[in-house]
Amino acid sequence: MSASTTIHPCFVTRTIVQEKEGREEQVEIVELVKRGQILANLVKVDNSPSTATESPEKRQPAKSVILLPGQHTALSVTGDSLLATVAGYPKSQHNHTETEDTLIISLTPLVTISHDKMEASLTLYPPLPRTAPIELDELVELLQQEGIRYGLSPEILQDCLQQSREETKVVHEILIARGLHPIPGVNASLRTDVEMGSIPGKILGDGRIDFHERRMFIGVRKGQLIATKVPATKGTPGVNVLGEPIGQKEGQDLKVSVGENVLYDEQSGEIRAAKPGVLSMVQNAIKVTSKLTIPGDVNLSTGNIDARDAVEIGGSVQSGFQVTALGDLVISGGVRSATVVSQGNVLVKEGVTGKQTTMRVAGDVDVVFVEQAAITAGGTVIVRKNIYYSQIFAGGDILCQEEGRIFGGVTVAGGNLRVGQVGSDNAAPALIAAGTDGKQYLRYEALHQEIEEKEDELEHALQLHGHDSGLPFHLTMSEELEELHHELHQLNLSTDKKADSPDELAAKLRSRIISVSGLIVAGTQIRIGNVTTVLETAMTARKFILSEDLQDIISFPL
Numbered sequence: 001m002s003a004s005t006t007i008h009p010c011f012v013t014r015t016i017v018q019e020k021e022g023r024e025e026q027v028e029i030v031e032l033v034k035r036g037q038i039l040a041n042l043v044k045v046d047n048s049p050s051t052a053t054e055s056p057e058k059r060q061p062a063k064s065v066i067l068l069p070g071q072h073t074a075l076s077v078t079g080d081s082l083l084a085t086v087a088g089y090p091k092s093q094h095n096h097t098e099t100e101d102t103l104i105i106s107l108t109p110l111v112t113i114s115h116d117k118m119e120a121s122l123t124l125y126p127p128l129p130r131t132a133p134i135e136l137d138e139l140v141e142l143l144q145q146e147g148i149r150y151g152l153s154p155e156i157l158q159d160c161l162q163q164s165r166e167e168t169k170v171v172h173e174i175l176i177a178r179g180l181h182p183i184p185g186v187n188a189s190l191r192t193d194v195e196m197g198s199i200p201g202k203i204l205g206d207g208r209i210d211f212h213e214r215r216m217f218i219g220v221r222k223g224q225l226i227a228t229k230v231p232a233t234k235g236t237p238g239v240n241v242l243g244e245p246i247g248q249k250e251g252q253d254l255k256v257s258v259g260e261n262v263l264y265d266e267q268s269g270e271i272r273a274a275k276p277g278v279l280s281m282v283q284n285a286i287k288v289t290s291k292l293t294i295p296g297d298v299n300l301s302t303g304n305i306d307a308r309d310a311v312e313i314g315g316s317v318q319s320g321f322q323v324t325a326l327g328d329l330v331i332s333g334g335v336r337s338a339t340v341v342s343q344g345n346v347l348v349k350e351g352v353t354g355k356q357t358t359m360r361v362a363g364d365v366d367v368v369f370v371e372q373a374a375i376t377a378g379g380t381v382i383v384r385k386n387i388y389y390s391q392i393f394a395g396g397d398i399l400c401q402e403e404g405r406i407f408g409g410v411t412v413a414g415g416n417l418r419v420g421q422v423g424s425d426n427a428a429p430a431l432i433a434a435g436t437d438g439k440q441y442l443r444y445e446a447l448h449q450e451i452e453e454k455e456d457e458l459e460h461a462l463q464l465h466g467h468d469s470g471l472p473f474h475l476t477m478s479e480e481l482e483e484l485h486h487e488l489h490q491l492n493l494s495t496d497k498k499a500d501s502p503d504e505l506a507a508k509l510r511s512r513i514i515s516v517s518g519l520i521v522a523g524t525q526i527r528i529g530n531v532t533t534v535l536e537t538a539m540t541a542r543k544f545i546l547s548e549d550l551q552d553i554i555s556f557p558l
Contacts, residue, residue: 005065007103008043011090014128016168027168029126030089032110032134035145039090039105042067042080063101070106086110087146089125111146111176117240118179120148122157124171126164133165143176149243151177177241185235185251190271190284193225194218214347214366216330217310220273220288227286229256229269259287259326278310280327280344282363282379287344289327297333298323310344319354328363335359335373345379364396376438380415387411389428393438402517412436412527416513423521429534433527435512435546440493447488454481494529506550514544517558528553 012031033039042065069075070093072086084090088107095102112121120143127133134142136158143152153176160171196215220226232251239245256271258264263272273279277288290309297315298305304322305311311325316333317340323329328344337354340346345363352359357373359365364379371388375381380396389408392398397415400406405421408428417434433441458477465474494509509529520542524535528546533553541558 004045004063005042006045007065007067007101008041009092010038010040012128013090016129027126027170029128029168030091031128032087032125033084033090033107034087034142035084037084038076038081039073039084040067040082040103063099066100066102068102068104070104072107072109073105087142089123109146111143111148112173113147113241117242117244118181119175120151120177120241121173122160122171122176123173124160124164126168126170134161136161147242148177149241150239151179151241153177179240179246180238182238182246182248183236184249185233187251188232188254189230190254190256191228191230192281193227194220194279196281214345214364216328216345216347217291217312218279219276220279221276222273224273225270226262226273226279226288227271227281229254229271231269254284257285259285259289261288262286278327280310280363282344285343285362287327291327292325298338316350319356334368346377365394381413393441395438405518406430406432410441412438412441414438416515418513418515418517420516421518421520422516422524423519425521427521429521429523429525431525431527432514434514434544435509435529436493436527437495440491440495444488444491444493447484447491451481451484451488454484492530493527509546509550510548512546515558516542516544526553 011033014029016027016029067075067082069082072084072088074083074085075081076083082105084107086107087110089110090105090107093104093106095104108123110123112123113119136154139157139161140152140154156174156176160174160176163169164171196218232253234250235248237245237248256264258271261274261277263274264270271286273288275288278291280287280289291312292305292307292309293312293314294302294305295314297318298313298321299318304324305313306324308326310327311323311329313323313329313331313333317323317331317335317338319337322339322341323331324341326343329340329342329346331340331346331348334350335348335352335357337356339357340359340361343362346359346361346365348365348367351369351371352367352373352375353371355372359373359375359377361375361377362379363377364381365375365377366382367375367384369385369387370383370390370392372390374391376393378395381392381394381398383392383398383400383404385401385404387400387404387406387409391410393412395414398411398413398417398419400419402420404419406419407424408430410431411417412431412433413435414437415434417432419432422432423430454477458474458481461474461477495505512528514526514528516539518540520535520539522535522538526533526535526544528544529550531546531551531553539555542555543558544553544555546552547554
């Protein structure tokens, strides 16, 4: 006697004929199997010859029979059975050769779960003829066995069952369950209880920028409520269709800084004036100061101004002089080769000019034009006309009116940058940047210069003493160069805050925009965060942003 192996399927498939749009159509219906159910077995059969006189030469050699798992199926431990790894509908694929018969069985899953586990979709075949159709409670139990624990819609399930029964229709990938996305908490904020008036630089509803002059020197009386801290909220956690909780991002707290003339009640969040004076608000820092008025220019007759107050200057700050103010500062004239330092906000009603001019401001800066000057601000910088060969660094946005132009120099915004035109045929190329930290950029430039100088110094020493001298100071210089290169490689130009997570930083960078409403000449260097590019050809009316992977700067028409 001889024996061979054959495959015995353990599920039922039927083909029925139904009428559709006046013609007959064949529909294949497959049995719904459960997780762990046997789909097929390898079975030994007797292959003894029918007569004893049959010659061995006429006997056909037995073929090899192979049972292979497809998607969502697996062989048993013994290898002679094929099992379903999920609930679903089996489908077979036969492959025949002269020496082998292969059967591959895979499953169309009853339920498919999205990659993020937030959605589940159902595939449902009609019931087999002369078998009881699956009921709603059975289907729900089966889906729960497949791991669905949250968000099932009984109404949609019932509709799917009705379609499969009454219309003899295969229901494909119908969404039957949704998870609940977490709701992030709201960051703490300051609600201003004093009428601040129009704040220049605000984006209006139609996309234009409000360039009204800033209201300065807002008077407050003793005990007056200035602002209230609104605490952060925790948000609400979510849950996916598997019933697994999803943590939410809690709102971030806000550190409030107040001056000596301001009272802050941490329990109520109320911030009040401890004495009468003028109000200065820079981000989350609130001060109430007295006001010092200089009726004319700051010059030899006044000397330098160093005030723990808000300061109003009726004229200009002349060459060689310095003005320092703890509060806000208004200069009715200009700043000419002078130094201005303010812990508040600064409004200059004329230009800021001169290679020796330096402005260091904790808050916002609002000027008419800038020429060959250096301005560093913690907040927004507004330049109402042109910027000529200057260095401007803003922690927030840099905003120019539509007719405003940038000629040469370095203009770097931590936020967004908006300007009318960049460069001209006769001007040196400008560098414009958004999403870039000013301190980090300056360190980046300094590192490049240090590396260049150190490499020149080392090359000179090696030429003088020979490349194989191995002198100690050669090794020291090489180590210093290596450290500088390492720091340059690690430097992140988009932030100096170690607390920013990669996801938070990426989200900020994706929101940064450089917007130029007019001409941008060829040769302009554009930077957003750590990515830089140089325009090869002139462009007009373009918006520049980072690509989704943060690797390239891309542009779109405005």
